[in-house]
Amino acid sequence: MSAEIPPQGNSAPGTLGLDGTWACSVPSGYTWDQVEPTGTCGSLSYRYRLRTPVNGLWACAIPFGWSYDSLRATSVCGSTGPYQYRLLG
Numbered sequence: 461m462s463a464e465i466p467p468q469g470n471s472a473p474g475t476l477g478l479d480g481t482w483a484c485s486v487p488s489g490y491t492w493d494q495v496e497p498t499g500t501c502g503s504l505s506y507r508y509r510l511r512t513p514v515n516g517l518w519a520c521a522i523p524f525g526w527s528y529d530s531l532r533a534t535s536v537c538g539s540t541g542p543y544q545y546r547l548l549g
Contacts (some may be wrong), residue, residue: 479512486510491519491526491547496536506538516545525549 478490484501485508486492492508501507513523518539521526525535528545 479508481510482507483510484508486521489513489523491517491521491523493519493544494536495520495540513547513549515547515549517547519547520544522547541542 463510468537478487482496484498484504487510489512490510491513493511494509495506496509497505498507506508511517511519513519518532518534520534520543527548529548530546531543532546533542534544535542
């Protein structure tokens with residue numbers, strides 16, 4: 461018997477499975493909060509730390525259906541920009 465993970469904010473049910481893992485691309489339903497260079501993603505030069513969107517999360521990208529209420533300067537988002545956004549669902 462498996463329990464479904466309850467949604468938080470605008471995140472879809474069950475999307476916590478990849479939270480905190482590193483991936484070569486960002487799947488639908490996730491955002492990311494760090495990027496790092498890698499040689500393990502084929503022709504892609506970077507990998508992303510996946511995060512499930514929740515209110516108050518500092519993220520490098522604003523996922524579809526979310527907004528933000530604050531931003532801060534950072535160096536962890538790579539070439540996408542010098543800011544992280546505090547998500548507001």
